[in-house]
Amino acid sequence: MNNELQTILSYMERERGIEREVLIEAVEFALQSAARKGIPGQRDQELRVEIDRKTYDIKAYAHREVVDKVKPGTQEINLNDARATNPNADIGDVLEVEVTPRNLGRIAAQTAKQAILQKIRQAEREIVFDEYKDRVGDIVSGTVRQFNRSDIIIDLGRAEAIMPMKERVPIEEYQVGDRIRGLIRSVQPNPAGPSVMLSRSHPDFVRSLFELEVSEINDNVVEIKGIAREPGYRTKIAVVSHDEKVDPVGACVGMRGMRVKNIVRELSGEKIDIVRWSEDLKTYVTNALSPAKLAKVEIDTQDPGLVHVVADTDQLSLAIGKRGQNVRLTAKLLGIRIDIQKDESEMSFEEKVTRAVEVMAAIEGITHEQAEQLVHAGFLTVEGIVTAELVDLEEMTGFDEATAKGIYEAAVAQSEGESS
Secondary structure, eight states: OOHHHHHHHHHHHHHHOOOHHHHHHHHHHHHHHHHHHHSTTOOGGGEEEEEOTTTOOEEEEEEEEEESSOOTTSSEEEHHHHHHHOTTOOTTOEEEEEOOOTTHHHHHHHHHHHHHHHHHHHHHHHHHHHHHHTOTTOEEEEEEEEEETTEEEEEOSSSEEEEOGGGSOTTOOOOTTOEEEEEEEEEEOOTTSOEEEEESSSHHHHHHHHHHHOHHHHTTSEEEEEEEEETTTEEEEEEEESSTTSOHHHHHHOGGGHHHHHHHHHTTTOEEEEEEOOSSHHHHHHHHTTTSOEEEEEEOSSOTTEEEEEEOHHHHHHHHOGGGHHHHHHHHHHTSEEEEEEOGGGOOHHHHHHHHHHHHHTSTTOOHHHHHHHHHTTOOSHHHHHTSOHHHHHHHHOOOHHHHHHHHHHHHHHHHHHHO
């Protein structure tokens, strides 16, 4: 029995976590290369090395052609020797016979080590890839190992992950040695080991955090219907309950707000708005723009993807949000466009004029200066321009004939576009 080999295989199996059969096959492959050097003239494809699974004894086998007289340096065997192995052997037959060289053990010790380690490393990479390939969408934890320009290299234990710049949260800073959690976005095989890409900026990172923190989501009682996120600043998440006894927003907030606080802490203070989802678009918009109180919500009759929102003066800035963030995230969450305006009844004359100019200047082919002239001349809508005579348009605005005609044609094109 080859006790030394058995000891090495047992150690590798225990320390590296690789199945013994995989290790044995790696050793056989390595010894096959080594044995060829100890058997002159041996062709690669005709040599097989086998390790006994019980005794761990090593034997080499080669193909030999049966002949009357063996020529030196050839892979042949005479008939008498062949029949000692196989009584039915005849001239021209090809037999597999044992050709284990005496110095196979020494050759193996000298040449097989690197090949065995290479095979082991390959097996380890395959094990790690198999471990992570089905975990896309899971959250994992690791330690910041180093920085590669703006990318972060993270040690996950048995694997190494990368978090590219675009997957980082802009306001977060890390140091070597920091513990960090991220969402597995992709796992790709790689000669140097599986390439695992993590993200902290993707909306699904927030989704997975809620799934981990809120048991009702994990139990499919509460469902996440949509997420819109500006990483590091604000996230809107829409939820609905499939059990009338369970409040979806309350379940996500948790007792004394502990559930959402834990998630906010993980996201470095990112603000989270939990929105109650509704099949009714108007209700959904109202919920998503909360806490702003809206005076009116209307779906555009010509364009179902456009919603007009009217808010009181003291609620307008709250509805729009800092740098337009609230209305922008709401539009992204619902997959619509939102036109939000102040209640006209509360607008001053100057504000109404300014708004009319903005509407007119939004028409392709009409400049802002021309829009101001049109509004001050009494043309407040596209319809007003289209129904006017060119002569009246020239006289009332002071435009020359060519300019007036261009503005008229632009208004007609806008009107036809809206009607279609």
